[in-house]
Amino acid sequence: MLTDLERLIRLQQLDDFAEQARRTITEHPVRVQALDDRLTAAREHVAAARQHATDSQAARRALEKELATVQGRLSKFKDQLMEVKTNREYQAMQKEIEVAQQEVRGIEDRILERMVEADELAAGIRQTEAAQAAAQKDVDRERRAMEDDVARLQSELARTTPQRQVILTEISAVALSIYQTVAPQRKGQAVAEAREGLCTACHVRLRPKVFNDILRNDAIIQCDSCQRILYSAAATSTTPNASPSA
Ligand SMILES: [Zn+2]
Structure with a gap:
């Protein structure tokens, strides 16, 4: 093969490699940022799941407070029922008691819903935590691979750049x-x-x-x-x- 042609082919190979290597090295920070974004997203999912559970607990405590209030009112009505004098008063008190009892049942149902929800939310938290741990592992592995890659390309560039200089002087x-x-x-x-x-x-x-x-x-x-x-x-x-x- 014509020597110049051989050198041109080699020069092209070196230039292709250098172009690709420099692109990978330049893109490295962007790819690291993308990995960080993945971790941030996973952390945010965990935080959101925990917040959801905290909100649900707070709602349940508020319902329990409400229940205590209505139950207090109910027992007061029951005490008062013993002291009423007329049949009309008795019936009115009975009506109040019925309304309060209905309210108690309603609140108890809602507390039960919150308890079921708490189990689901706890499972959701465990899921997001597992996803976060998996993401952390993936990201650590990918980051190491990328850093190895960049280091390899940099040393390869350091080796081939002088080779390219030599070819430039040899070529016609x-x-x-x-x-x-x-x-x-x-x-x-x-x-x-x-x-x-x-x-x-x-x-x-x-x-x-x-x-x-x-x-x-x-x-x-x-x-x-x-x-x-x-x-x-x-x-x-x-x-x-x-x-x-x-
Ligand atoms: Zn052509």
Whole structure:
């Protein structure tokens, strides 16, 4: 293979890696923030569930207070019932007692509902606490993996950046100039593989003569359509006239 072509392929690999690595490193704080947001949400769910239970308990205590008041009134009526003189007074007192008893039953029902609700809310709290613990575990694991990833990319970048500098000095001025012209116009990709008669970057079909020349990998040949420098990865094992592989 033409040495310049080999260097261009390597340069493209290094640039692709550096681009991807820098993007991952740049996005790291955003991804950490997303993990923190997940933990915050899980904590808020626990707090909301606990608050719900606290509110329900307070409502139940208020009902119990109300019940005591009505029961007090009821026993006062019962005492008074012993002291009434007339039948009319007796009936009126009976009516008051009936109303109070109904009220007691109503309040007792509502207290019972709150007791059932308390069980459900306690189960809900346990559920949110379990979810929070699971989220914490996930986040810890993901954060460690991300930090390992960033550290690995940084050391890899430290290793490959000087390699790239060396290639830049070795590559011919003409070849480098093509690379540096095309790369910014093609989202950083100046070199592409040609395969089965196509440019794999822009998918345009190459003229047979051009494709055959590319298969030899002995010249800098650009795609007519996207201008990328083309090479063949299959060139060493395939001759131009070989039948297409299945
Ligand atoms: Zn192309």
